[in-house]
Amino acid sequence: MRRFFVPPSSLDNEIVPLPDDIAHHIRTVLRLAPGDEIILLDGQGRRCRCRLETLDKRSASARILESCQEEETAFPIQLLQALPKGDKMELVLQKGTELGITAFSPVTTSRSLPPLAGEREEKRLARWERIIREAARQSRRPVLPRLDAPIPLVEALIACDAELRLMLWEEESLAMAGVLSGVAPRSAAILVGPEGGFSQQEAEAARAAGFNPVQIGPRILRCETAGFAVASVLQYLFGDLGSAGSTRNDP
Incomplete structure (x- = not known):
């Protein structure tokens, strides 16, 4: 059954108006019809089985x-990720969401790209949110990862409250296996x-x-793939990577 994320408040009533982009996808790409069932999620864990009521060019519910x-x-x-060049951050968000990362915190450093200003930054964040939402939908995650606006590294370090904190650094580093024991x-x-x-x-710092x-x-990984490698190890050791999958009948 097809899954879509909608604003949490829209699930407060029995009839849910569908956003234009979701309605367009359902109507023109999936070619579903009134009476077909879909799954709507609020990104915070709520999952609703729904039946399409109306579906035309003017509205959908x-x-x-x-x-x-x-x-x-x-x-x-x-994942505290220094802003990489080009569109590499989009890959980080997409694959990181699939691997179970729960919060993305882009940071600026002395050797990273600077943040964008004003409306350009707002548009980029909106695009990043769409990428996360689609990756979460595709990978069947019930909760959307948090996305922070880019901030300087020092501020991100102060705000971090994770129990285990790992920095990927080539110099004066320990083997990760030793740090993860215990x-x-x-x-x-x-x-x-x-x-x-x-x-x-x-x-x-x-x-x-x-x-x-x-x-x-022994191998040096690119900045956009290094976080994936560590996240995979952590999810295997402490999370759900390698565990049995869902038994629900969602195709």
């Missing part, structure tokens, strides 16, 4: 048939630098904020 609360099974991971943490944060890496001063400098292995 669905009736809630049943509602339940789904729990997020992914291990809580915050009791399973309640949450984790992964700090990934830009293409040029962290400066010595930035690395020391991260250390002072409780981040352990680690390396994954």
